[in-house]
Amino acid sequence: MKKPTLTRHRTFDPNPVSTNKLQSSLAETERTRALFALAFDSPALDMPHLLWKTYSEFEISEAEYERSKALYEMLLERTKRLKLWISYAQFEAFAMIKVVDLADKRKCVERARDVFERGLSYFRSCGPEMKEERATLLEEWLEMENRFGDVELVRGKLAPKLKKRN
Incomplete structure (x- = not known):
């Protein structure tokens, strides 16, 4: 063999x-x-x-x-995909977990807010056909603020229907 x-x-x-x-x-x-x-x-x-x-x-x-x-x-x-905006903002927000200095942690949250603002501005400029994307982005932003920041900052931007849910 x-x-x-x-x-x-x-x-x-x-x-x-x-x-x-x-x-x-x-x-x-x-x-x-x-x-x-x-x-x-x-x-x-x-x-x-x-x-x-x-x-x-x-x-x-x-x-x-x-x-x-x-x-x-x-x-x-x-x-300018929705998931990309969310992922980028989460990256910025969660970078602070490894940061010790309180001032640097605030900077991380500010950078995440900036990404959310830019994404919101983009979807707003696209017109009403991107309404769902805007709502999803705002919900993600609100979730981040619940963990790390100022919920009232986002509540003013929410549509009335979304405000009732939270």
């Missing part, structure tokens, strides 16, 4: 997210960043928002908050 031979095949993973997660798990920080940059330039990229999210999570895991913030801003230049 003949022994089976093992053959090594080199495979290419077309999914840049899994490739980059592998690189980051190997502590190849600069290489991972370079692969993310290459993936963004790929014309075959079918779900760029997942790649951006993974890249941002990678930078956060590296404690590179300014790089993460820059990624959010770059993505907002390309798309």
Whole structure:
């Protein structure tokens, strides 16, 4: 009986997210960043928002908050999706969890409020067809204020129907 031979095949993973997660798990920080940059330039990229999210999570895991913030801003230049506004505001708000200084914690909440304001302004400028997005963004903002800040700041912006729920 003949022994089976093992053959090594080199495979290419077309999914840049899994490739980059592998690189980051190997502590190849600069290489991972370079692969993310290459993936963004790929014309075959079918779900760029997942790649951006993974890249941002990678930078956060590296404690590179300014790089993460820059990624959010770059993505907002390309798309204005509701989930992106919420994710960015949450990133800013929850950055304060690791902050010790009270003044810095206030700055984190202020930055999150600024993101919510910008998102609200964008959806307001889009007209009545974005009414649901505005309401969802306001609900998320109210939830953040319930945890960290000033609920009254958001209540004035809520539609009467939403005010009754809270």
